[in-house]
Amino acid sequence: MKRTGVIGLGDMGSGLAKNLIQNGFETTGLDLSKDRMDAFVAMGGKPATNIAEVAKASDAVYVMVMNGDQAKAVILGPDGLVENMTEGGVVVLTATIKPSEARQIGEAMAETGIHLIDAPVSGGFPGAQGGTLTMMAAGSSAILDEYALVMEAVSKTIHRVGSNAGDGQTVKSCLQSLIGSIFSATFEASALAAKAGVSGDVLFKVFSTSGAGCGVSNTALENIIDRQFEGTGSHIATMHKDLTICLDLAKELGVPMHTASTAMQIFHAGKTKYPNGDNWVCTRVIEDIIGAELHR
Template identity: 65%
Template sequence: MKAAVVGLGDMGSGLALNLIKAGFETWGFDIDQKRMASFSEFGGTPAENLFELGRNVDAAFVMVMTGAQAKEVIFGKGGLVEAMRRGGIILITATIKPHELEEIAEGLKSTGLDLVDTPVSGGFPGAQSGTLTMMAAAPSDILDRAAPVMEAVSAKIHRVGSAPGQGQTVKACLQTVIGSIFAANFEACVLAAKAGISGQVIHDVFTTSGAGCGVTKAALENIIDRKFEGTGSHISTMHKDLTISLDLAQQMTVPLHMAAQAMQVFHAGKIKYPNGDNWVCTRVIEEIVGVELHRDGARAIR
């Protein structure tokens, strides 16, 4: 089984790395030539274009940012539909709107290609270490055939349904929780700083309490060490994901009070610091209050 990854950013590069480690001949494509060069350095086979990639592989992961990009990769001129052989598997690991995934599935019906709707969770660390959680939706026989490449990039594969869009729906629900936890940590850190509590104390207490989880730990460590860029968790991704969650909630007529508030926190962070990572939202709140949280204590902003 030959595999490919389309989109070699923070997440896609991790997928490719772990496919290579697992022994798969792995092709890759990205419009960023620096990413392509890095991919080649760690043992991947760079494709000149999507058509070359598709005609050489049996399974292709699509790890792009938006549904429109996923559609272009699959249905655009020289895309995967034109190139891949019948029986090939397209695995959409990108987080997109459920209805966009359904539209992709509809477009693939007469192509002889199979689709796995499988967004992931675990962020940059999970992608690079091969420990992602996958929320996979497809008929069982397709998931069985795709299992080898999926197992190479993940620690846990949840079969969440058989219909296209169900994986994306579960991911949208998950992101309402993760976004809300992030936002609560951002605010709590500023409250602690204003009260003169050190970041190390907050980290130690929060991560060993009932509130302790990987989401809280990652947020706190980056905040108190003042790492707001280059951590592999760009704010645009969570901002986009929460937009998807709220869009789905509107369609389903479900109120999402916490996620809506979290969205405003991320919206403010993205406006003020568009190149930052998720944790940069804390800086926006800190600047309002005039104090910031460090590992060794709180400091006034001058």
């Protein structure tokens, strides 16, 4: 059985690690937070003190960090994965970064003997913890076949979206433009209902059983009407970053993104006023303006 590693043991990475361990994979992990490392050890993981230790103990390493600069440092740095993994090993890039950054990483790894699977995921905290993530995987067919079980341990649905580094991130950018837009429309509809005197319970029942009902809007609306704006595993900084990536790609390709651009401004307002909040906290910005709140 392949040996696995996880670098970045936050809301998402801890879920990857948990499901790898539960599926019988020997898993080595690393995070800067002592609390996260303690939780990882408690679930049966092997702690590492640096990236090189993870690399040397693993055939496949998941990289679940926040941005492209961190991913490059972890993968390509002088003490990083490429320098320390055994030839034939695989880096599974599940972090969401710019497609151009993933391509740069892929190009830098081309002659190293270490393979890259560009595989951002969707499903958030519940999907990561439950092993039900949707994965957008790009890599050679042979490598995807060889490491299928490693990916299936953390993902319920694996889409093979291309063979080149950046292909996975490109599809993720398209997905996040849609998810961010649905979130923002839900925030606005919630504020409209609050001002009009509609109860949150009525709104949820109607929305969730209509053509507009979906996992994205249902989750957002439930958190809004229950006033759960922190600690739900969907920190606003992540979607803010993802929308930035999406709009950067659109600029690069010359594609107008009217709805996603509006969503970006709503998330920017939310992140500025409530930096410690989760996605749904954007609703509070609108509620503050109109002087009404939506409760169940």
